[in-house]
Amino acid sequence: MKRFVLLLFTFSSLRVTSQNNIVSLIQAEKDFAAYSVSHNTKAAFLKYLDSAGVVFENGNPVNGIEAWNKKEVRKGILNWHPQFAEISASGNLGYTTGPWTFQPKTITDSVVARGQYATVWQLDKKGNWKFIVDLGINETPIADIKEVEEINVNLKTYAPIDLSSLLKAEKAFIWQFNNDKIKAYKQYLSKKTVLNRNRHLPATRAEELANSISETPAEIKFQVDHSGISNSGDLGFVYGISLYKDKKENYLRVWRRENHGWKIAMDVVRY
Structure with missing residues (x-):
């Protein structure tokens, strides 16, 4: 009986942690995009990349911080917002995906490119969300997305981690x-x-x-x-x-x- 109560308590705790953290995950993605708009794309990526985070250049996975440090700050507004989000039961790993747009100079310019991003996030040692891999696709139709769909299929812990x-x-x-x-x-x-x-x-x-x-x-x-x-x-x-x-x-x-x-x-x- 005690074991059942302990398992129930553990499962409930994981559920609360996961639910709380998916809110913070979605907010981190929104903050990432907002920083890109208010500052610039380079500054935003350097702020939210994990030290081991990866981006892709010419088909090659490369360290994101090293790659973005080599880039120049360029004009243009890269903006995006989450459409789907999911998080692990432990609340330390999750992903979001949603539409992105690019405007050549200011936020009032016409959109000249659009697509769909996908980002995997993890909590760092300080409890901050940092992204570890980001990959997007291009030339998608216009997406009128106003709300984020939180994907919740399973909340289970598996031991040992495999x-x-x-x-x-x-x-x-x-x-x-x-x-x-x-x-x-x-x-x-x-x-x-x-x-x-x-x-x-x-x-x-x-x-x-x-x-x-x-x-x-x-x-x-x-x-x-x-x-x-x-x-x-x-x-x-x-x-x-x-x-x-x-x-x-x-x-x-x-x-x-x-x-x-x-x-x-x-x-x-x-x-």
Whole structure:
């Protein structure tokens, strides 16, 4: 009986922590965007990047702080806002994705470029949200998003934390994709998922997901570069290189551990 009460208390505590932290995660993303608008893109990225955070240049994952320190401050307004957000049961790892826009000089200028960003965040030792990987897609239609959808599928803690099982799922997915992409996504895609592709709004509904998967070239070759996992072992990510027709791009997958194993929560593929 005491063990049951303790488990119930632990689960309730995790739920409260997760719910509180997803609010702060969403606010961190909004603050990040606001800082970009009020200051500049370079200053915003340097402020919110984790020391080990990664951005992508010419298809290569590179240290974000080192990369942005080399860049010059340029004119233009890069703005964005979260559309979807999810956080681990431990409340230390989460992601957001949403539309971004670029205006050449001021916030009143016409939008000349738009897309969909995806960012994975973690709490640093001081309890501040810092992002560890950021990957966007381009040329999306106009998205009229006013509210953030908080994705809440599972709140479970798995012990011991098993990053190897996440990587095993990623490699199994890649193997299946190389043989039959439809079967790969059918096997590993969560029922609650977001797929981001160039020139398309995020796919979340069954018909949208089917179209997105159908249009994803079966010839893409994925190469794993790095991965990470939450303190509760229920949410993790993998990013790497996507090769298609001699073009080197990148991908980012967020995995969620569900009752039947690891499933894809968010899938961003550039090609």
